[in-house]
Amino acid sequence: MLGTEPQLITDYVESGRVKIVFWPVLNHGNPSVYSTLAAECAGQQDPALFWAAHAVLFERQAELWSADRDYYASLAESLGADRTVFEACYDSGDGLAQVTALDDERLRRGIFGQPTFDVNGQVFAGLQNYETFQATIDAALAQQ
Amino acid sequence: MKLLPLLMLLALLLVGCAADEPALETAAETSVSTVVASVTAASSPAAPTATATPSLDQTATVGPTAATTEPATASPTHTPTEPAAPAVVYGRTAEGAFFHGAADAPVTLIDYSDFL
Numbered sequence: 074m075l076g077t078e079p080q081l082i083t084d085y086v087e088s089g090r091v092k093i094v095f096w097p098v099l100n101h102g103n104p105s106v107y108s109t110l111a112a113e114c115a116g117q118q119d120p121a122l123f124w125a126a127h128a129v130l131f132e133r134q135a136e137l138w139s140a141d142r143d144y145y146a147s148l149a150e151s152l153g154a155d156r157t158v159f160e161a162c163y164d165s166g167d168g169l170a171q172v173t174a175l176d177d178e179r180l181r182r183g184i185f186g187q188p189t190f191d192v193n194g195q196v197f198a199g200l201q202n203y204e205t206f207q208a209t210i211d212a213a214l215a216q217q
Numbered sequence: 218m219k220l221l222p223l224l225m226l227l228a229l230l231l232v233g234c235a236a237d238e239p240a241l242e243t244a245a246e247t248s249v250s251t252v253v254a255s256v257t258a259a260s261s262p263a264a265p266t267a268t269a270t271p272s273l274d275q276t277a278t279v280g281p282t283a284a285t286t287e288p289a290t291a292s293p294t295h296t297p298t299e300p301a302a303p304a305v306v307y308g309r310t311a312e313g314a315f316f317h318g319a320a321d322a323p324v325t326l327i328d329y330s331d332f333l
């Protein structure tokens with residue numbers, strides 16, 4: 074998704090026609106949980122920080138397998154988050170409860186692999202190119 | 218001998234004229250600065266206070282003064298003259314997932330994904 078996301082934002086999100094929702098899938102054990110928890114705790118301070126973390130976490134994907142609390146706190150701080158508040162969230166369990174609840178919900182929805190995309194109810198499994206998103210979104214917009 | 222007073226008078230006049238030239242240039246610069254400041258101020262929310270400052274010293278501080286003394290409510294008064302920007306926002310869905318875009322966008326693209 075990250076590869077096509079900038080173009081989708083330019084073409085559809087900035088004009089108010091599309092809203093992109095990131096729904097976490099915790100399919101890789103603790104590294105999945107902690108990276109998602111880090112994004113959650115950044116986002117609790119400001120949803121814009123979630124999306125900043127979202128971009129950086131994908132860029133540093135290879136590092137996340139061994140990333141620890143301090144790694145994520147430093148990352149969040151570098152994005153502008155308050156480190157103390159971030160650490161309180163990371164340690165409290167509230168953020169963890171939120172990300173696991175979202176993961177449980179996606180299982181209830183029958184989403185088992187990632188990435189999976191849902192465009193107004195039309196589901197695509199696996200990575201998709203820009204043209205696929207474009208055609209699907211344009212068709213959905215035409216039905217409005 | 219009668220020429221001496223005339224020469225001295227001529228010399229005084231020349232000195233006087235030479236001393237006036239820089240003053241005229243300064244006055245001209247002041248006028249240009251004031252016009253520029255007035256034009257700039259007329260297109261900004263701080264126009265009322267900026268146009269009331271004709272001296273060189275005051276025009277030189279138009280920018281910073283306007284920036285620091287402008288009331289916080291000045292921006293909204295300027296907004297109606299600009300084209301309305303789409304409401305691109307960041308937020309959370311009812312379930313708590315983060316979204317990027319207008320909350321009421323006609324199309325929702327959900328990205329079920331893992332950072333790994």
